[in-house]
Amino acid sequence: MWEWFRRRSRPAGRTLRLRSRGEYDGITRVDFAELAPDTDTFLGQAAYLQLGFFETLSELIALTPELARKEAISRAAGAALRKHEELVAVIRDRDEDPTALMLPFREPLDAFRAEVHGVRWPETMLSVHLTAGMLDDFYLALSASYGETGLRVARALEADDARSALVDILLETLGESEEWPSLLALWGRRLVGDTLLIARAALKGTENTTAIQETVEPVFTELMAAHARRMESLGLSS
Secondary structure, three states, rough: OOHHHHHOOOOOOOOOOOOOOOOOOOOOOOOOOOOOOOOOOOOOOOHHHHHHHHHHHHHHHHOOHHHHHHHHHHHHHHHHHHHHHHHHHHHHHHOHHHHHHHHHHHHHHHHHHHHHOOOHHHHHHHHHHHHHHHHHHHHHHHHHHHHHHHHHHHHHHOOOOOOOOOOHHHHHHOOOOOOHHHHHHHHHHHHHHHHHHHHHHHOOOOHHHHHHHHHHHHHHHHHHHHHHHHHOOOOOOO
């Protein structure tokens, strides 16, 4: 499994990339046809993930004494909540119960959040920035399999996440101590495996590892490349 995460080569003859924020039409996206979970699973997971990001960011607001930073984090929390609400609206428009769809994923996704929750608030803030970025990108790539429903999900996930405020706070923190850069660089690298496992678990066909690897490797390669860019924007090595 870890060897798979580390692989960088692309299958010959295929050019695949993740969609950029604000970009939708005319893009080559991966066809997950046989691996995409059913629509209810896709929506339940995506909606609960956003609720979890909101919950963690709300915790960070409470832990932050500076008013300006509280306000900045609240923007990111509000953006995550809006995404959650938009995904819930998609579920309700399908005459489904949002709570029922999210409930099966509460335990595993709460366990994931606990695993990537830092002991200190900068670690937790970095976790939200990196894991939310990777998983938003993953669900954007996956959304192509769901027609009009996927289009609505993509539009919700592409909305402004306001996480640039987190980057600003993290940059300030990195400059306050010589220890933070090395500590957060190590923490950021640690997050990759746990986050890719969550993405991998969202797909069907776990018994056919080879077929899955060939299909999703280009997307996972892009997820890791985007992760590296987020780390680099903070002056951290990935």
